[in-house]
Every structure is written in structure tokens, then in C-alpha cells.
Amino acid sequence: MKIKTFVIGLTLCSGYAAASVAPSGKQLMEIIPQPAQLCVSCHGVEGQGVEPLGPRLAGLSKQYISTQLQHFQAGVRQNATMMPMAMTLQGDGIEQVANYFSAKPANEVKPVIRGEQVVFNDDTARLAYQGDWSRGLPACVTCHGPSGLGGGLFPRLAGQQASYIKTQLLAWQSGTRKGDVDGMMANVANKLTAAEVDALANYFANLK
Template sequence: MNKHLAISSLLTLFLVNHASAVEVPEAAQSCVVCHGAQGQGTSQGPKLAGLTSLYMNAQIEHFISGERKNVVMTLMAESLVDLNVRQQALAYYAEQGTAPELQKRGDTLVQSGAEKLYYQGDPHRSLPACYSCHGPSAVGGGPFPRLAGQQSSYLKDQLVAWQKKQRSGDPDNTMGHIASKLKDSEIQALADYLSAIQ
């Protein structure tokens, strides 16, 4: 009896995994291990669901050129030099995920320090409001990435990388200038705030 149950469980697991693999286009299947079948992110890689194709394509180019450094992602990016294959993978992940409830700037009651930085910035430190690029609901658009729902640890790591000049590739090093003015506590607060937006 236990033998049949074990075989049945293995068959069920295989069919579930096979069904998931079939839904993911072949061009995107190499991304699944780190970014998840629906781009939900894992402990190995950030959330891709809902990022724009334009933004993801720019990041692939940054990994290929060496502007962004990550051994695994550089290898993965180099495997996507065929632009037709790359566009299929990018289109798939861009279509995943749901948008958070749209917030309008005037409707937002700013309560925390992170919200204040996101919606108002800090003019005394020449810090622009994050929403001016990433949008009122942090969903980004065009060359600006979605931040809403991204893993807190990933957001924090990226802000620290901008701060330490370990990441580059945006026009005029805008994110480097912004991150350099943030305190460690503000980086953590922003990362936690943005990751909680669903």
C-alpha cells in the first residue's frame, strides 16, 4: 500500500512540475530556478513579474557589458544573446503579476519615514521623491523598475550596491547619487515599505 502511495505521490509531483514547465515558454525556462515560474522571485533571485521588457532588457545588457556584476546572471544573460529568444522570455515575465491598487499622490496620507521619502523625498538633502520615477503605486514603467512587492532583502542589497558604487548603468548615475544620501536605517525602511506593497 505504501509503495503505491509513494508512486502515486511521485507521479503527481511530476505532473504538477511538468504542467508548470509547459506553461512557461521555453525561452524563459532557464530563468525559473532563480526567479520562479511566474516571476515571483525566490531566495536566489528577485521578482521579475511585472517589470517592463525595456527595463529587463537593459539589465541583461548591463550584465553582458559588465556594468552589473553577478557571475550567475552574467552567464544567463550571455545565453540570451538571441534577441528573439530574449524578447519571448522578457514578454512572458512582463505579463506576470498583478498591479497593486493604484494610489494617487493626493490620496496618500504619509505616515512613516519611508512613505515620506517615497512620496515627498527630502528637499533639504536634494533627495527627489521616489514616486517621481517609480510611480505612485511603485509599479515603475518604461526604464524604471517595479519596486512594489519586490523582496526587501533584494531592494536593500541594490540600494547598498548603488551607494557603494558597485552597481551602475542608469542615466547620469541618478540612483547612485540618491542612494549615497540615504542612511542605513532609511534604506532598510524603504526596502520593507516597498516589499509590503502588494
């Protein structure tokens, strides 16, 4: 029994290629909707993400996941890996993927910390919780919710990979990511310095 369980676990974690291998295919279909099977190799079976391949999806709202997949399909949001992946989702595929991952719990994050502890200066916390109105910067939590928990069209930031948060802020700055309401995120990102991007990405990644 232990051997059988271990084999199934390997099949789930190996992604799309293993999803078609008998005899575990039927069991896999019962656990993960078929449209979502392509996603697990980069985002994990439980949506906890596989750095650096894919960010955490657990804890994101169904609305947010659906919207982003639609943006990838339309080319509004650009990513060499995600755009073709999103195009495979036809019919109710987007809905099935969004339902599956949004239902996964956002487990407590235990980041790998090198050294004694991660220390953030007051300026980083101030940007996160108060913003900087002298530069027209609203607090991050204004849209992303208390403690960065997100909701609706605004993604959860708490516990997300720091590398992913940074990549997305840089994408807003460069204009390769779009689709935000009234250009809000592009406006915010373009007012952040490189040091602030790094600091905020690490700050939210370490929030439990």
C-alpha cells in the same frame, strides 16, 4: 491525471535540470520559451521570485527586463550568477525572456509579518512620497510611479523582496551596479543612511 499534473508541476519548479527530462520537455517548451527555462529555478515559473535566489520579475516592464539583461551581458551591472546566465541569451533570447516575464501578473503580495503589524514612521513615508529636498533627494515615486508600480525603465518596487531592494541600494552605493540614466540612482542611494535603506526596502516590500 492528478499524478501527471503533479509531476509536471515539479518539473517546472525544478528549473533547468528538469527541463531536459522526458517526457515533460515538450510540454515545458509549450509553456515556457526555451531561453526563459533557465530563469524559473530562481525567479519562479510565474516570475514571483524565489527568495533569496532571485527577485520578482512579474510586474516589471519588458523594457526594464531587457535593459538589465543587456547590462549584465556588458558587465555594466555585476552579479556572479546573473552575468553568465545573461550570456546564454543569444539572438532573440533577451526579447523572449522579457516578453514572458513582463506578461506575468504582479499578484497581490502577502508578506510574512512577525508580530502584530509592520509600522513605518512618517520619515519613511515622506521619503517615499515627498523626498527630502534639503538633501537633494527626490521622492521614490517620482520615477517608480504612484505606489511604486514602476514603468518603462523604472522597476516596480511594490511587493518586491525587501532583501533584494536593500541589496540593490547597497550596490548603487558601492558602485557595483551602474547603468542608470545620468547616475540618478547612484546619486540617490549615496544620500541614504543605512537605517533609511532598511526602512525603504521594507516599506515598498509591504506595499500591496
